[in-house]
Amino acid sequence: MTTVILLSIVDESSVTVQLAFCQEQPKVNSLAKLEEPKGLTKYLGRRIAQPMGYSHRNWLSRPERIQEENPQEMLEQLNLKDGLVVCDLGSGDGYHTVQMSPRVGPTGKVVAVDIQPQMLQALSRRLAEMKLENVDTVLGELWDPKLQEKSVDLVLMVDVYHEFSHPVQMLSALRKALKPNGLIALVEFRAEDPTVLIRAEHKMTKAQILKEYTANGFKVAKEYDRLPWQHLMFMQRDESWDDQK
Numbered sequence: 001m002t003t004v005i006l007l008s009i010v011d012e013s014s015v016t017v018q019l020a021f022c023q024e025q026p027k028v029n030s031l032a033k034l035e036e037p038k039g040l041t042k043y044l045g046r047r048i049a050q051p052m053g054y055s056h057r058n059w060l061s062r063p064e065r066i067q068e069e070n071p072q073e074m075l076e077q078l079n080l081k082d083g084l085v086v087c088d089l090g091s092g093d094g095y096h097t098v099q100m101s102p103r104v105g106p107t108g109k110v111v112a113v114d115i116q117p118q119m120l121q122a123l124s125r126r127l128a129e130m131k132l133e134n135v136d137t138v139l140g141e142l143w144d145p146k147l148q149e150k151s152v153d154l155v156l157m158v159d160v161y162h163e164f165s166h167p168v169q170m171l172s173a174l175r176k177a178l179k180p181n182g183l184i185a186l187v188e189f190r191a192e193d194p195t196v197l198i199r200a201e202h203k204m205t206k207a208q209i210l211k212e213y214t215a216n217g218f219k220v221a222k223e224y225d226r227l228p229w230q231h232l233m234f235m236q237r238d239e240s241w242d243d244q245k
């Protein structure tokens, strides 16, 4: 009879892994494969914010959002059309997902990605209530949105990017996931403006956004500067970047 022993160990990076040893197959795969890439607390001079926990999700539906963010105007700028594949990255419980779903129609799709399963469960309940059927929910990793290569026309990130503990890996994955003319629509609270009443590490300046995105192979496609509190910047792949490296 085959004996299987489960052994929990803590490796050097304090990641608990379970290894299954089996008498017939004593070889164990390299631990390196199981390790998470190391997360950052600062990136290019910016302090990275902690992800907003599920227990605070009511904040995402606060009525003041309409005045502070004008989400309808933001959505208009995305120019959504039937048949597009749109990723709502860091969807939370789907405040924007449910608005985008009807705009891409039954031939299009919204892929809602978040790292917190509870956020996605709340979104799934919302989708069932609203009978929206063109949305896939995807549980991402801190360093990987789990998107297929060249699969997405537009990636929307509203109040999300500044939380990425692995900005380099995430931007690299997005470069791969975008279709050739695909765009990122990046929405971040304006750090240049002291009247925007949001904690400092949850805001970004345009200069900082540009620094981080150009360092990772993106360039600005267009900008919209008329949202009440936020930058809306559209980024596209900078094809010359691979040659420059």
Ligand SMILES: C[S@@+](CC[C@H](N)C(=O)[O-])C[C@H]1O[C@@H](n2cnc3c(N)ncnc32)[C@H](O)[C@@H]1O
Residues within 6 Å of the ligand: 051, 052, 060, 089, 090, 091, 092, 093, 094, 095, 096, 113, 114, 115, 116, 119, 140, 141, 142, 143, 144, 145, 157, 158, 159, 160, 163, 164, 165, 170
């Ligand atoms: C402030 S909430 C914004 C939610 C939503 N975009 C909205 O505007 O209502 C940020 C969300 O980003 C998610 N998040 C943080 N890091 C992430 C990552 N690496 N990949 C996917 N989601 C992430 C968090 O779990 C959280 O649900």
